[in-house]
Amino acid sequence: MSGFGELYEAVLGGNKQVAVExxxxxxxxxxxxxxIIDNGMIPAMAEAGRRxxxxxxxxxxxxxxxxxxxxxxxxxxxxxxxxxxxxAGSVVLGTVKGDLHDIGKNLVAAMLEGAGFEVIxxxxxxxPERFVEVLKETGADILGLSALLTVTKPAMKDTIDALEEAxxxxxxxxxxxxxxxxxxxxxxxxxDAFADNASxxxxxxxxxxxxxxxxxxxxxxxxxVG
Ligand code: B12
Numbered sequence: 001m002s003g004f005g006e007l008y009e010a011v012l013g014g015n016k017q018v019a020v021e022x023x024x025x026x027x028x029x030x031x032x033x034x035x036i037i038d039n040g041m042i043p044a045m046a047e048a049g050r051r052x053x054x055x056x057x058x059x060x061x062x063x064x065x066x067x068x069x070x071x072x073x074x075x076x077x078x079x080x081x082x083x084x085x086x087x088a089g090s091v092v093l094g095t096v097k098g099d100l101h102d103i104g105k106n107l108v109a110a111m112l113e114g115a116g117f118e119v120i121x122x123x124x125x126x127x128p129e130r131f132v133e134v135l136k137e138t139g140a141d142i143l144g145l146s147a148l149l150t151v152t153k154p155a156m157k158d159t160i161d162a163l164e165e166a167x168x169x170x171x172x173x174x175x176x177x178x179x180x181x182x183x184x185x186x187x188x189x190x191x192d193a194f195a196d197n198a199s200x201x202x203x204x205x206x207x208x209x210x211x212x213x214x215x216x217x218x219x220x221x222x223x224x225v226g
Pocket of ligand 1: 045
């Protein structure tokens, strides 16, 4: 975190204004946005998590840290998107039903946009039916599901089941992520892929789009239905 002490402390301490100013200064100095995320923001959230687990932080402190991180990330997200070259594919993304955690999902969205993906971000606490509806409307290539709670992991399976029921399971690749997940769990619920961080999410998404093109050569790019 060398050089990012102020940003780290601001996010950890929930000081939104300093977090934003410090991020803006780093950007003005020409620091790569990805370095700012990796060296300032993620370590601060990791430390917030550690303190929460040790009961040194409670929910209000976490909320303040999350708010500071989100405000700082908002400055970076458009810059990552600018870097995106050709359209790499489209992703419907959301945190599953019952789960309000969105920091990791937002990072994944920012990185995907940066790699040229079109991202349709449905936010948090998203019902399976809503995912189905938007996938039908947009004909997106990938569904990205995030869950941070052990109790909301089953909502990923419910969402995959809803895709089956709607008859669109074969038309979309499902990628899952979030701290409590493992590749084994992704297999168990028959997701197509798992990624444990935002950078690998981009690589995995690129592979999934390539798989989809192989699976359905006559059907690329897909058109929205209904
Ligand atoms: C911040 C936080 C909160 C904030 C969330 C604010 C926000 N806007 O997101 C608030 C305060 C609201 C919160 C609330 C709660 N939280 Co909370 N929270 C956290 C905390 C500290 C950090 C999560 C985080 O942002 N990490 C940083 C990001 C960058 O990492 P990440 O989310 O893992 O995402 C990365 C990867 O997982 C992956 N990824 C994530 N999503 C996706 C999606 C796809 C498609 C892919 C490919 C990859 C991917 O890429 C991301 C970027 O690299 C964690 C502890 C921890 N160490 O994880 C607890 C934690 C998740 N919370 C926990 C709990 C218990 C709760 C509450 C129930 C607390 C309470 N008593 O009210 C509530 C639940 C509210 C709800 N219904 O969702 C527990 C969960 C325990 C469990 N196993 O179920 C944890 C683990 C803390 C703990 N050890 O007790 N929380």
